[in-house]
Amino acid sequence: MMANPKTPTPTADTVELIKSDVKPSGLEKMRVVGGCRLNGKIKVSGAKNAALKHMCAALLTDEPLHLENMPTGLMDVRTLSEVLNHLGVTVALRQDGIATLHAGTITSHVAPYDLVRKMRASVIVLGPLLARHGKAEVSLPGGCTIGARPVDLHLKGLEALGAKITLEGGYVKAEAPEGGLVGGEVNFPFVSVGATENIMMAATLAKGETIIRNAAREPEIVDQGEALIKMGAKIEGLGTSEITIQGVERLHGATHSIVPDRIETGTYMCAVGLCGGELRLENTRIDFLTALIAPLKEAGMDIQQDGNDVTVKRNGAKLKGVDIMTEPYPGFPTDLQAQFMAMMTLCDGAGMISETVFENRFMHVPELCRMGADITVKSNSAIIRGVEKLKGAEVMATDLRASVALVLAGLVADGETIINRIYHLDRGYENIVEKLTAVGAQIERIR
Numbered sequence: 123m124m125a126n127p128k129t130p131t132p133t134a135d136t137v138e139l140i141k142s143d144v145k146p147s148g149l150e151k152m153r154v155v156g157g158c159r160l161n162g163k164i165k166v167s168g169a170k171n172a173a174l175k176h177m178c179a180a181l182l183t184d185e186p187l188h189l190e191n192m193p194t195g196l197m198d199v200r201t202l203s204e205v206l207n208h209l210g211v212t213v214a215l216r217q218d219g220i221a222t223l224h225a226g227t228i229t230s231h232v233a234p235y236d237l238v239r240k241m242r243a244s245v246i247v248l249g250p251l252l253a254r255h256g257k258a259e260v261s262l263p264g265g266c267t268i269g270a271r272p273v274d275l276h277l278k279g280l281e282a283l284g285a286k287i288t289l290e291g292g293y294v295k296a297e298a299p300e301g302g303l304v305g306g307e308v309n310f311p312f313v314s315v316g317a318t319e320n321i322m323m324a325a326t327l328a329k330g331e332t333i334i335r336n337a338a339r340e341p342e343i344v345d346q347g348e349a350l351i352k353m354g355a356k357i358e359g360l361g362t363s364e365i366t367i368q369g370v371e372r373l374h375g376a377t378h379s380i381v382p383d384r385i386e387t388g389t390y391m392c393a394v395g396l397c398g399g400e401l402r403l404e405n406t407r408i409d410f411l412t413a414l415i416a417p418l419k420e421a422g423m424d425i426q427q428d429g430n431d432v433t434v435k436r437n438g439a440k441l442k443g444v445d446i447m448t449e450p451y452p453g454f455p456t457d458l459q460a461q462f463m464a465m466m467t468l469c470d471g472a473g474m475i476s477e478t479v480f481e482n483r484f485m486h487v488p489e490l491c492r493m494g495a496d497i498t499v500k501s502n503s504a505i506i507r508g509v510e511k512l513k514g515a516e517v518m519a520t521d522l523r524a525s526v527a528l529v530l531a532g533l534v535a536d537g538e539t540i541i542n543r544i545y546h547l548d549r550g551y552e553n554i555v556e557k558l559t560a561v562g563a564q565i566e567r568i569r
């Protein structure tokens with residue numbers, strides 16, 4: 123395999139992290155002064171939820187994996203780098219979005235609690251570790267603010283490939299049969315992004331054929347599958363609900379450029395919907411966002427793809443209230459629900475939002491109401507009645523997407539909004555302060 127000449131090769135046994143001025147302490151806050159229109163350009167980063175899975179795929183080969191368009195500034199990427207480093211992977215993250223991960227020798231099969239607790243996605247190391255190393259112990263990620271989020275589908279899927287799984291002392295302990303994992307049929311009762319990815323990765327090195335039915339179809343999974351194919355995997359059916367994998371003896375290194383972050387793209391679209399103005403979102407695609415574009419256009423926005431960029435406009439009239447329901451891809455993404463709700467707070471009329479993916483993903487509602495929004499929640503649906511204006515307030519960020527919804531609300535609210543616990547934002551929005559400031563927002567980190 124020819125390595126891309128731009129990519130670095132890690133030499134140290136430790137994670138080589140880029141220097142960053144973002145050091146979340148848990149004490150940091152964000153101060154936003156409302157009243158701006160947004161005008162200018164924002165470069166969209168590589169997708170967080172693809173990047174994390176590509177990083178785990180590095181465990182499947184003893185050759186280096188080179189990743190481009192990598193959101194190396196994200197805290198989640200740093201946290202997962204530490205988990206992987208603990209397992210023996212050298213990780214080099216460069217500021218220009220190039221990363222190299224090299225799992226020459228796996229030196230530990232245990233992902234410990236103090237690392238996993240910082241980020242649920244760590245459970246994705248389970249499949250690749252088991253497939254390559256024959257055993258894996260991963261601390262259970264535990265509950266989180268957006269619902270119980272169990273990992274039973276991951277475990278049942280791995281059992282279907284022959285793994286023996288026990289739960290001991292808060293750890294999932296998994297062991298492959300002698301001779302390694304064997305292909306099997308995995309029928310998911312409902313769609314899970316993470317379980318599909320975990321099983322797809324494990325199956326690349328299992329003996330024989332694996333069929334995943336009711337597989338997730340998210341663009342990030344297609345991207346991951348394409349990278350695995352570059353590494354020598356045999357995968358068919360990506361982007362459909364049935365994925366077939368023929369196991370191979372070994373995978374090799376590869377170079378892959380990560381898909382644009384559709385959730386970051388959609389977040390900035392909702393920001394324009396709320397504040398008005400015109401943004402050019404660079405290096406992104408709207409074909410991943412059809413379930414968002416349709417209601418945004420129905421509400422009154424103008425959105426156009428122009429080569430690798432997307433322009434999004436709202437000039438003049440208020441947005442109309444529209445209804446949406448979150449669903450697995452290609453439905454409306456749950457990861458844009460909070461931002462869409464923030465946008466609807468100032469709509470003409472009312473909109474209804476139903477959340478069907480997670481059972482507890484309305485934590486932003488009381489905070490938006492503290493800023494003057496009129497929102498009523500009943501079971502898994504929220505009715506948002508448009509109000510004349512929002513008013514700045516001190517609010518609390520509770521998860522990544524809830525936090526950014528409060529930033530959007532702050533951009534349009536009268537006066538000053540102080541958002542506490544913004545470390546959530548740093549997990550998933552690269553350079554958000556710089557990106558928004560460049561297009562006219564008044565936003566800064568304070569202590």
Ligand code: EPZ
Nearest residue numbers: 171243271272273274275276314315316317457479480522
């Ligand atoms: C991924 O989480 C994303 N995270 C989430 O993004 C996203 O909200 C979610 O997919 C849905 O699109 C990453 O990719 C790192 P699931 P994941 O398994 O894989 C239940 C963000 O803000 N379930 O598709 O954990 C689960 O509780 C984050 O960037 C089980 O019951 O989501 C949920 O209700 C937040 N058992 C539903 O399935 C299982 O074994 C879908 O979850 C697995 C999941």
